[in-house]
Amino acid sequence: MAAEAIAVRGLRKEYETSRGPVLALDRIDFTVGEGEFVAIVGPSGCGKSTLLKMLAGLLPPSRGDIELRSVPITGPRRDIGVVFQSPVLFPWRTVLDNVLLPVDVQHLGREDGRARALDLLALVGLRGFEHRYPWELSGGMQQRVAITRGLIHNPAMLLMDEPFGALDAMTREGLNLELQRIWLERRKTVVFITHSIAEAVFLADRVLIMTARPGHIAEEVRVPIARPRSLDLMAAPDFAGLVGRIRAHFHAKGGLDA
Amino acid sequence: MSGLRDATLRVLLLVVSLAGWEALVRALHVPAFILPPPSQVGAALYRGAVSGIYLQHLWITLAETLLGFVAGSVVAFVVGTALAASRRTEYFLYPYIVMFQSMPKVALAPLVVVWFGLGLTSKVVSAALIAFFPLLVNTVVGLRSADEDRIDLMRSLAASDMQIFRMLRLPTALPFIMAGLEVAMVFSLVGAIVAEFVGAEAGLGMLIQSRNFSMDVAGEFAVLFILAGMGLLLNAALVTVRRRVLFWDPSQKAASNGSALKGGL
Numbered sequence: 068m069a070a071e072a073i074a075v076r077g078l079r080k081e082y083e084t085s086r087g088p089v090l091a092l093d094r095i096d097f098t099v100g101e102g103e104f105v106a107i108v109g110p111s112g113c114g115k116s117t118l119l120k121m122l123a124g125l126l127p128p129s130r131g132d133i134e135l136r137s138v139p140i141t142g143p144r145r146d147i148g149v150v151f152q153s154p155v156l157f158p159w160r161t162v163l164d165n166v167l168l169p170v171d172v173q174h175l176g177r178e179d180g181r182a183r184a185l186d187l188l189a190l191v192g193l194r195g196f197e198h199r200y201p202w203e204l205s206g207g208m209q210q211r212v213a214i215t216r217g218l219i220h221n222p223a224m225l226l227m228d229e230p231f232g233a234l235d236a237m238t239r240e241g242l243n244l245e246l247q248r249i250w251l252e253r254r255k256t257v258v259f260i261t262h263s264i265a266e267a268v269f270l271a272d273r274v275l276i277m278t279a280r281p282g283h284i285a286e287e288v289r290v291p292i293a294r295p296r297s298l299d300l301m302a303a304p305d306f307a308g309l310v311g312r313i314r315a316h317f318h319a320k321g322g323l324d325a
Numbered sequence: 326m327s328g329l330r331d332a333t334l335r336v337l338l339l340v341v342s343l344a345g346w347e348a349l350v351r352a353l354h355v356p357a358f359i360l361p362p363p364s365q366v367g368a369a370l371y372r373g374a375v376s377g378i379y380l381q382h383l384w385i386t387l388a389e390t391l392l393g394f395v396a397g398s399v400v401a402f403v404v405g406t407a408l409a410a411s412r413r414t415e416y417f418l419y420p421y422i423v424m425f426q427s428m429p430k431v432a433l434a435p436l437v438v439v440w441f442g443l444g445l446t447s448k449v450v451s452a453a454l455i456a457f458f459p460l461l462v463n464t465v466v467g468l469r470s471a472d473e474d475r476i477d478l479m480r481s482l483a484a485s486d487m488q489i490f491r492m493l494r495l496p497t498a499l500p501f502i503m504a505g506l507e508v509a510m511v512f513s514l515v516g517a518i519v520a521e522f523v524g525a526e527a528g529l530g531m532l533i534q535s536r537n538f539s540m541d542v543a544g545e546f547a548v549l550f551i552l553a554g555m556g557l558l559l560n561a562a563l564v565t566v567r568r569r570v571l572f573w574d575p576s577q578k579a580a581s582n583g584s585a586l587k588g589g590l
Contacts (some may be wrong), residue, residue, distance in 0.1 A: 088402050123481045149477075
């Protein structure tokens with residue numbers, strides 16, 4: 068494997084509440100290789116989103132540190148792309164202008180950005196939609212715009228926080244295939260958070276299993292299945308075996324969805 | 326449902342109401358200084374239009390209203406932005422704002438005329454004072470209404486506070502600001518007229534007052550119709566601007582139906 072892109076060491080997060088401190092995450096240690104696709108799977112409320120916010124530099128850790136390409140993450144950075152659960156598009160911007168938001172914020176040059184945006188939009192199958200407005204698109208298309216926006220400034224890593232969680236099952240499977248294709252083409256370092264075990268196994272090189280109270284990484288499962296993976300694969304015994312092994316964690320502790 | 330038939334019915338309803346008004350006033354022998362028939366109002370409108378007296382006063386009231394609207398709106402936007410940006414500013418200014426807001430601003434008109442004289446300035450100040458609050462409140466609420474996820478997105482891109490304001494908060498606040506401006510426009514006309522009532526040398530409000538003294542009620546009605554028409558045109562202008570600026574806002578279709586009814590005062 069290539070060099071480490073992300074290194075998380077001894078990460079801990081406590082929240083102050085009116086009833087005293089609450090421990091959200093504790094003893095989180097993991098690394099992600101350059102160009103690796105890592106999924107973090109866990110039940111609702113296990114602190115996945117807190118972890119992602121810390122990776123994005125939006126939330127300071129209580130203890131421990133995170134490094135991206137050997138530089139500590141101490142706040143928001145220009146080399147991180149984030150895709151949220153909802154598309155978070157600005158309705159007053161066209162599809163193209165939404166994709167160019169990071170270019171505008173970071174003054175990266177609109178001319179270059181425009182050419183890259185059109186390339187990426189073609190890659191996600193949205194050629195011809197660049198002058199439409201978000202509200203003219205379906206939920207799946209909006210999320211593809213959000214992915215394009217996450218990639219436009221060529222970030223060192225792409226963080227995805229349950230990006231397909233709000234979509235219907237059919238659209239979701241389509242987008243999983245789509246994301247695999249994009250990843251195979253661009254080989255970005257991806258941290259993908261989900262509560263769907265099947266989605267995690269389908270997409271990732273490695274699945275980190277997170278358990279709740281406090282959020283903690285219980286186990287790492289490597290997915291040694293060659294790409295491109297097809298949807299039929301989900302019925303194959305090795306795929307089902309991995310899914311079963313991950314699911315066992317949550318059954319033992321209670322609390323599982325999908 | 327044909328649009329043409331509905332339009333015809335609409336005009337017909339107007340004609341029938343005017344005819345009914347005329348007939349009732351004549352049949353019941355209502356004196357013209359209580360309620361003049363529409364024919365007399367029409368005659369008064371025509372006389373004034375020919376002599377140019379309406380136009381002369383209309384320009385003055387229009388200028389007072391628009392200047393007051395602009396002044397009140399600019400100050401409201403600036404103060405609203407300062408309040409939305411800093412909780413500290415809000416903490417210190419809030420008591421005064423609440424006190425000032427709960428006071429009926431038209432009650433200030435006599436004082437404003439004493440301070441600023443019988444000319445244009447006192448009318449502009451009065452209009453601005455009344456126009457100020459609807460926009461202030463809407464600006465604060467609008468600037469604070471940006472979605473948490475959108476703010477996180479901007480922050481994750483390492484956007485500055487100024488960029489978040491310009492690219493996210495301000496556009497998010499625009500529907501609120503436009504709604505505030507529409508109310509402010511109606512209110513500034515109220516402010517201008519009230520100040521003219523208190524003391525003025527010209528303007529449509531002054532004209533109403535002087536015709537009232539001379540019991541020219543038909544002439545008074547004529548001015549009222551002109552004021553109504555002026556209010557309608559000012560509102561229509563803002564609605565046109567809003568439709569262009571807020572083409573992306575899904576709530577616009579619902580809002581445009583109710584906007585004529587939210588005048589108040």
